[in-house]
Amino acid sequence: MVKKNIFLEVLFYLLIIAIAIYLIFPFYWALISALKTENELVQTPASFIPNYPTLINFKAVLSNPDFLRGMVNSLIIAVTTTLFSLVFGSFAGYALGKLRFRGRKPALYLILAMTMFPQVAILSGLFTLIRFVKDIPNSVGFLSWLYIPTPALLIAMYMIFTLPFTVWVLTSFFKGLPQSLLQAAQVDGATFFQTFWHVLLPLTAPALVTTGILAFINAWNEYLFALTFTLQEPSSRTVPVAISQLSGKIARQEPVGEIMAGALIITVPLIILVLVFQNRIVEGLTAGSVKG
Amino acid sequence: MAKETSKLAKKEERMAFWLLVPSLLLLLIIAIYPLGRVFQLSFTNKRFASSQQVSYLGFKNYSQLLSMTIRELPKKLDDDGKAILKDGKVVYESWVRVLPRKPQRYKAVNQFSFLGKRYVLGATNADFIQSIIDTVNFTIITVLLETILGLIIALALAKKFIGRGLMRTAMLIPWAIITVVSSLIWEWMLKSDRSGFFNAFFDAIGITQGNTVFLVDKALQLPSIIAIDVWKTTPFMALLLLAGLATIPKELYEAAEVDGANKIRQFFSITLPLLAPTLTVALIFRTLDALRVFDLFQIIFGEKRYSMATFTQFTLVANKDMGLSSAASVIIFFIIFLFAMFYIRTLKVDADG
Numbered sequence: 013m014v015k016k017n018i019f020l021e022v023l024f025y026l027l028i029i030a031i032a033i034y035l036i037f038p039f040y041w042a043l044i045s046a047l048k049t050e051n052e053l054v055q056t057p058a059s060f061i062p063n064y065p066t067l068i069n070f071k072a073v074l075s076n077p078d079f080l081r082g083m084v085n086s087l088i089i090a091v092t093t094t095l096f097s098l099v100f101g102s103f104a105g106y107a108l109g110k111l112r113f114r115g116r117k118p119a120l121y122l123i124l125a126m127t128m129f130p131q132v133a134i135l136s137g138l139f140t141l142i143r144f145v146k147d148i149p150n151s152v153g154f155l156s157w158l159y160i161p162t163p164a165l166l167i168a169m170y171m172i173f174t175l176p177f178t179v180w181v182l183t184s185f186f187k188g189l190p191q192s193l194l195q196a197a198q199v200d201g202a203t204f205f206q207t208f209w210h211v212l213l214p215l216t217a218p219a220l221v222t223t224g225i226l227a228f229i230n231a232w233n234e235y236l237f238a239l240t241f242t243l244q245e246p247s248s249r250t251v252p253v254a255i256s257q258l259s260g261k262i263a264r265q266e267p268v269g270e271i272m273a274g275a276l277i278i279t280v281p282l283i284i285l286v287l288v289f290q291n292r293i294v295e296g297l298t299a300g301s302v303k304g
Numbered sequence: 305m306a307k308e309t310s311k312l313a314k315k316e317e318r319m320a321f322w323l324l325v326p327s328l329l330l331l332l333i334i335a336i337y338p339l340g341r342v343f344q345l346s347f348t349n350k351r352f353a354s355s356q357q358v359s360y361l362g363f364k365n366y367s368q369l370l371s372m373t374i375r376e377l378p379k380k381l382d383d384d385g386k387a388i389l390k391d392g393k394v395v396y397e398s399w400v401r402v403l404p405r406k407p408q409r410y411k412a413v414n415q416f417s418f419l420g421k422r423y424v425l426g427a428t429n430a431d432f433i434q435s436i437i438d439t440v441n442f443t444i445i446t447v448l449l450e451t452i453l454g455l456i457i458a459l460a461l462a463k464k465f466i467g468r469g470l471m472r473t474a475m476l477i478p479w480a481i482i483t484v485v486s487s488l489i490w491e492w493m494l495k496s497d498r499s500g501f502f503n504a505f506f507d508a509i510g511i512t513q514g515n516t517v518f519l520v521d522k523a524l525q526l527p528s529i530i531a532i533d534v535w536k537t538t539p540f541m542a543l544l545l546l547a548g549l550a551t552i553p554k555e556l557y558e559a560a561e562v563d564g565a566n567k568i569r570q571f572f573s574i575t576l577p578l579l580a581p582t583l584t585v586a587l588i589f590r591t592l593d594a595l596r597v598f599d600l601f602q603i604i605f606g607e608k609r610y611s612m613a614t615f616t617q618f619t620l621v622a623n624k625d626m627g628l629s630s631a632a633s634v635i636i637f638f639i640i641f642l643f644a645m646f647y648i649r650t651l652k653v654d655a656d657g
Contacts, residue, residue, distance in 0.1 A: 024460070028471060031457055035474050035539060039481070041501055042489045056498035057507060057514065100326045107323035111316050119324060121648065126331060128644040130596050132613040133637035136345055136620055136630045137338025139352065172335050175327055198312075204319040233482040235599045236613070240621055252484040256603060268492055275485040286480040290473055294543050 039279075046070065046272035053268050069269035070277070073258070079274055081247060082254025085163055086278075089250060090231040092167050097174040097227045098220055105182025105216075106208045110194060120183070126176035131236055138169060142241065162241060162248035169237050174227040181296060185219040186212065222296035225289050229282065251278050339637070346630035353624060365631035369432050373410060375402040377422040399424040413437070432632060435610035442526060442611065443594035446533045451587060453534065454541030459575075461542065462549045472546075475539035483536065487603035490532045494518040525609055529600055537593075541586060548582030549575070588647040595640055612636050 045053060047065040073079050107113070108120055142165055149158040189212060197207040238250040249257075255274045258267060286293060346365055350358045377396040379387040388395045396415075403410040403426040410426035413433045417423070427433040461471060478486065493501040498514040507514025518528045552575065560570045598613035607618055616636060620629035 024463075024465070027460060028465065028467070031460070032471060032474055034535070035478055038486065038489050038493060038535065039477060041493055045492060054499050057504035058499050058501060100330065103323040104327040107320040111320040111323075112313070113317040113320040116320070119328070122328075122331075124648060125644060126335065128592050128640065128647065129335060130613075130636060130640045132596060132598060132616050133633040133640070134335060134338040134342055135617060135633060136352075136626050137341035138334075139620070139626070140341050140345070141334070141338050168330070168334055171330055175330065179327060204316060208323075229480070233484075235482075235484050235602070236617065239602070240617060243621060252482055252599075256484050256488065271488055272492065275481075275488060279481050279485055282480045282482070283477060286476045287473055290476055293476065294547065297540070297543065 042272045042275050046269060046276055048269060050269060069267075069273035072267075073270045073274040073277065076258070076270070076274075078246070078249070078254050079251070079258065082249050082251035083278070085248060086232055086251040089163050089166050089170065090228050093170040093174055093231040094224050094228045096167065097171060097178045098224055100171075101175060101178030101182050101223065102213065102216065102220065104179045105186050106212060108179065108183040109186025110189070110191075110212070111204065123176050123179050123183070126172075127180055129172060129176070131172060134172075135236075135240060138237075138241070162245050166237060166241065166248070166250070169241075170231045170234055173234075174230055177230075178223045178227055181223050182216065182219055185216055189215055218292065219296075221289065222292040225285060225293060226296050229285075232282065342630045342633050342637075345626055346634045348627045348630075350626040350630075351624050352620060352626045361627065365628050366635075367428075368408065368628065369429050369631055369635065371408065371410070371428040372413075372433060373404065373426050374423050375399075375426060377402060377415065377424050379422075394422075396422050399426065431610055432615055435612050435615040438526065438609065439595060439597065439612045442530060442533070442597060443591055445526075446530050446537070446594050447587060447590045449530070449534050450538045450541045450590060451583070453538045454545055454586075455583075457538065457542035458545035458549055459571075461546055472543075475543060477539075478536050479540045479543075481536075483599040484603055486536055487532065487600050490528075490535075491519065491604055494528055496520065519604060520608075525605065529604055532604070533594070533597070533600060537590065541590065544586045545579065545582060548579050548586075551582075552578045584650055585647075588643065588650060592640060592643050592647065595636075595643065612639075 044060070044062050046069050047062045047067070048059075049064055049066055049068070052059060052063055104123070108116060108123070145165065146160055148160070149156050193211055193215075194207055197211045202210070233252065234250070235252045235256075238253045239256075242248045242250070242253060255271060255278065258271050258274060347360050347362060348358050349356075349361050349364075377399065380395040380397050382388050399412040399415070402424065403412065408428040410428055411430035413425045413427050413430045414437075415422060415424045425433075457475075461468065461475075481489075495503065496515065496517040496519070498504045498507055502518065503512070503514040503516055506512040506516065516524070518524045556574050556578075557570060560574060565573065596613055597611045598617065601609070601611040601614045602617070605614070607622070610618065612632070613636070616629050616632045619625050619632060623629075
């Protein structure tokens with residue numbers, strides 16, 4: 013056996029500790045900033061531990077209607093986007109992964125190409141599409157009662173990036189399920205849909221959880237569409253937009269303390285989610301990009 | 305029997321069709337149709353939220369965005385016809401004097417020296433050309449740094465050590481923080497006085513005076529934003545590479561050990577070649593992502609400095625120039641499309657299986 017070199021061992025642990033500090037430090041800085049008073053925030057040099065820790069920033073941001081509305085909007089939009097992606101995605105994933113049909117290959121290529129679709133490239137096109145959709149109640153007589161809320165449009169747009177990824181991962185997952193299951197079900201006289209619904213879908217539960225979490229995180233993160241399409245409609249803003257435009261109540265200048273408090277509030281649930289499902293997430297990320 | 309099978313195959317085909325309809329229809333409406341509209345709009349002078357008559361301009365938007373020229377900058381001469389020197393350096397004429405003003409006005413993007421002569425790169429839309437240069441530089445440097453650092457972290461984490469599980473968890477934190485939030489946190493850390501972490505820290509250890517304007521100084525803007533992206537994305541890269549490392553059979557290393565190959569040799573003859581597929585995919589995957597960068601530039605720089613994506617968004621939303629923004633979109637689309645084709649080629653999609 014190779015004799016262990018104590019010096020190298022210590023060096024290795026120092027490297028690990030350095031990496032850990034590097035990864036966590038900005039998060040720590042946000043935390044202490046959120047706990048500082050307004051005076052301490054502008055104090056130079058900055059203190060590394062708050063002198064008079066206070067929760068005033070958290071209280072302020074939690075009573076900020078823009079921020080709260082952003083939280084609610086984001087939650088609704090991200091959850092709905094995730095559910096739709098999973099339903100549509102598992103349908104398509106089953107078809108592409110397990111069924112034989114003409115045009116399967118082009119469809120697969122299309123989905124893969126769509127996972128790399130640059131959202132910014134269709135911004136102006138989406139503007140005209142939204143104008144058209146919003147105008148439907150005015151132009152189509154019998155639909156005049158219809159009201160199309162902006163969040164619903166955002167949900168549809170978020171599927172541009174959540175759906176192809178979901179389909180792609182679920183396709184490779186379905187493909188991995190043994191063909192014998194399919195045949196056994198067919199021998200029992202099950203239709204393709206019954207096979208999908210009763211036999212294959214329960215088996216894909218782990219993959220659904222993984223892709224669901226990733227879709228949720230991506231939708232929760234989205235900024236470009238949310239910023240662009242809620243410009244004239246502050247009540248539809250999602251939380252990333254709300255926090256980037258936070259104007260403080262107590263602070264005279266940029267409300268850094270409140271922004272940091274808000275940052276922590278929207279990040280902590282996500283971090284908990286990530287910690288609970290960390291193995292699944294790593295699996296999903298690698299399934300999406302490594303396996304292919 | 306044969307008839308039975310073909311009937312079943314037909315049924316299967318119909319089933320597949322109906323299962324794919326929702327996804328394909330949705331993508332057609334929200335992605336393909338708008339893309340078509342963008343192509344169409346890119347040839348017009350359409351303005352956003354305006355009733356002005358729309359007319360077709362041909363390729364005018366494109367030529368406005370992409371027209372470039374390189375001119376030599378003459379040396380500034382004094383009355384005797386000698387070059388003026390300032391602090392021992394040659395002084396050149398202003399670019400305003402050499403760049404054409406007709407039919408469209410050119411502005412300087414940057415200057416460079418080549419074979420002892422000074423040149424200026426001018427463009428009719430200097431912001432857009434600058435945004436392409438910045439985005440490409442940003443992409444190359446971040447992807448390179450993230451790959452190297454990610455590889456180092458992955459190799460470290462592939463070993464068994466106390467607290468390994470904890471470390472893997474910590475790696476997901478930067479990735480889990482939404483980009484807008486991490487940009488805001490870093491913007492605050494990079495504040496221009498010592499109330500910001502970096503200035504306080506650099507001042508305390510005596511490197512600077514503690515008043516570096518990281519986000520305003522043109523020379524420090526890109527390095528700052530690169531540092532933020534590297535922090536956010538390196539762990540993600542490391543996790544991908546770690547997954548790749550896990551697929552390399554341990555026996556190979558044992559065999560190499562027996563053959564007397566040292567660790568460095570093992571790295572170059574086993575680890576690197578076997579990690580190459582993962583590495584390639586991760587590289588291209590990240591490149592595509594970096595080329596689209598929006599959140600980071602939008603939060604940190606606003607309209608001070610553009611990425612390709614923020615330029616397009618500002619042209620549309622702030623300048624309301626739908627035609628020009630669409631043309632920029634098309635150009636971005638083609639740049640990313642080329643990378644994506646390369647990506648699909650590399651992946652060699654297993655569509656027959």
